[in-house]
Amino acid sequence: MVAPRRAPELASVAEAVLAVGGTCLDIVADALDPQAAAEVVASAVTTFGSVGIALLNAGQGPDISMDDVSTDHLSRIMALNYDVVVNYLNPLIRQMKSQPDGGLIAHTNSLAGLMGIPRHGPYSAARQRRVP
Ligand SMILES: NC(=O)c1ccc[n+]([C@@H]2O[C@H](COP(=O)([O-])OP(=O)(O)OC[C@H]3O[C@@H](n4cnc5c(N)ncnc54)[C@H](OP(=O)(O)O)[C@@H]3O)[C@@H](O)[C@H]2O)c1
Structure with missing residues (x-):
């Protein structure tokens, strides 16, 4: 399953997976939206029965100067890199704890x-x- 924001790019990823015989559930979803993230997890469960592995990859680190950036822009960058993870962690942890074999959540950090x-x-x- 793949869940980015851009539909055309998503379609080409899904096509590539299908072309090699794989299965791909593709849903356009903004990870900044907690409801959308929860729906992505629910769709994965409906389609595959469970979620074994999740890779939380969304994020971006723009070059900025603290001299001339607004607080709104700063908050936006924080959300683009923090909220996008937390919004998926909540429904994923709930789902994986309900599965007999649990699950694995990985996150592309920096x-x-x-x-x-x-x-x-x-x-x-x-x-x-x-690191604990
Ligand atoms: N590039 C580096 O040098 C580097 C170094 C260290 C760590 N990282 C980390 O690695 C991860 C990927 O980086 P990258 O350089 O490969 O970035 P990228 O090319 O911009 O890819 C980011 C991916 O995440 C998706 N995405 C971004 N924001 C999203 C959102 N709000 N909701 C859903 N999907 C979202 C994008 O698809 P859509 O735009 O279609 O949503 C895209 O597929 C990031 O977490 C980044 O912080 C990158």
């Missing part, structure tokens, strides 16, 4: 989450993770 990167302040902040 070195920016381990160290501050110049001109990437909100991206680094949103990607900060602690």
